[in-house]
Amino acid sequence: MTEKKAYSKPTIIRHSVGVQNKFGRPPATVPINRLDGFEVSELAEKYGSPLFVLSVKALRDRYRDLKRAFSTRYPNFQIAYSYKTNYLKSVCSILKQEGAWAEVVSGFEYDIARNIEVPGNQIVFNGPYKSHEELTRAFNDGAIVNLDNYDEMQVVEKVASELGKTLEVGIRINMDLNDPPWHKFGFNVEAGHAFEAVKRAEAGGKLKVVGLHIHTGTYVDDVTIYSRAAQGLVNFYSYIQEQLGVKLKYWDLGGGYASHNTLHGAYLPAEQTCPTFDQYAEAICPILMSGPFQAQDAPKLFIEPGRAIIDEPFSLITSVVSQKRLPSGQRGVLLDSGMNIMSSVQWYRYNFQSAQDSGTMLEDTIVYGGLCMNIDVLQASSSIPPVRRGDLLVIPHVGAYNISQSWQFIYLRPAIIAIEDGEVYVIKKAETRDYVQGFEDVPGKFITN
Amino acid sequence: MELQFKSELTISESGFLFDHSTGLTYTLNSTGQFIFRKIQDKQNAMHILNFVMQEFDVSEETAHKDLDDFVRQLKEFDLVSR
Incomplete structure (x- = not known):
């Protein structure tokens, strides 16, 4: 029996003219699969996704x-x-x-x-x-x-x-x-x-x-x-x-x-x-x-x-939840992180880098956050390689404002880790329901029938 | 269900695709080319799925989902009708 060929998602890219120039950014086809010596997949498995990582x-x-x-x-x-x-x-x-x-x-x-x-x-x-x-x-x-x-x-x-x-x-x-x-x-x-x-x-x-x-x-x-x-x-x-x-x-x-x-x-x-x-x-x-x-x-x-000084040292590891084809033909990718922990998407055109080898066929993609809100769009147009549910992406340079301006909404906010000299430190635990509701009180009269 | 290209298309060995009716050009990766050629051979979607699974190391679930998405994209690019 002959060995089967390695599979990659079937992809077709329509060429467009006039958008590239000699100053263009190099394509984001090189995956970021390690952060300061640690496998991105291992960090996500151990500390959860999404995950802020400080170098x-x-x-x-x-x-x-x-x-x-x-x-x-x-x-x-x-x-x-x-x-x-x-x-x-x-x-x-x-x-x-x-x-x-x-x-x-x-x-x-x-x-x-x-x-x-x-x-x-x-x-x-x-x-x-x-x-x-x-x-x-x-x-x-x-x-x-x-x-x-x-x-x-x-x-x-x-x-x-x-x-x-x-x-x-x-x-x-x-x-x-x-x-x-x-x-x-x-x-x-x-x-x-x-x-x-x-x-x-x-x-x-x-x-x-x-x-x-x-x-x-x-x-x-x-x-x-x-x-x-x-x-x-x-x-x-x-x-x-x-x-x-x-x-x-x-x-x-x-x-x-x-x-x-x-x-x-x-x-x-x-x-x-x-x-x-x-x-x-x-x-x-x-x-x-x-x-x-x-x-x-x-x-x-x-x-x-x-x-x-604080933007570059932080990355966000986030997971692909699903993808869909929009009526325009554009691909949509939905992530497990939303603009509640990435408020700077209002200002920045972030890079969404694959954390695994996903091939070199970049496709114009709208990147949706995971919040159940139509406005939760992390990037209206980003060139990213084929990905599927469960794949990890790394967004570099996310240290400024995203954490201090984050708001708890729908989902619990993720853990934050720091890496130095081959050691990983949890510098902020992932939120829990008790943490979020800890200051709340329900007067007895609202409970009894 | 048979897939059919809407206009005359030419594809090179490297996956460069030219649409004679619109002048637009495309690039396909190897899996995309494989499926494209099966469509040219007038294979229906179910057969193409089987060919993909015979040729590549992929689960049926993934191959099916990806084929559906690929065909949707061909349709959005106005290259194929079903």
């Missing part, structure tokens, strides 16, 4: 690369990690080990930082709303506090009176750098509001302005925006130094640094457009060093990266 090495490497790029160009530099992008305790702890300070934007995030013993004087407290109690705690701890608005300034003046001392503060400013401009945070420079705010803070006699903070936007892959922000900071500092005698202890360029994920509508893939950390640093540091000070007195430079 600790990748996280440390990203952090160290960023730190190297800036600290070799600016003498007094500090990274404050943006907790909101992913505040898993393990992530925050690893970055604390690496020397990161915490950038927090709420009392809850502040508490997370203190809970893992980040010293108060290594916390940068931003965010447009901070309560009286939270501000009092922050100043008692020696945290860096950047003020967003006049209402907050008045509260901080009250805190200063209650504590009986002058409080050092930073002022959040914004400039017309983007289209549309980011005016939500802080006081606008071009309209003169920022100067008035610094003047007002100093005039009250209870606050001393020692810092400036600016946030240029989110996923800013045009480094010239950072150059303009840096030049704006230098100009503004020179002006308030001359007019008001302000001497800065720090300036903070916020976050917004891009990651290697491609935005919807982007012509080129992020592999070709995402600036390197060296390009960001080169766009910022030489301009700041032209500021009104001697090099040895340079104000401390903070940056607050989030996605740029």
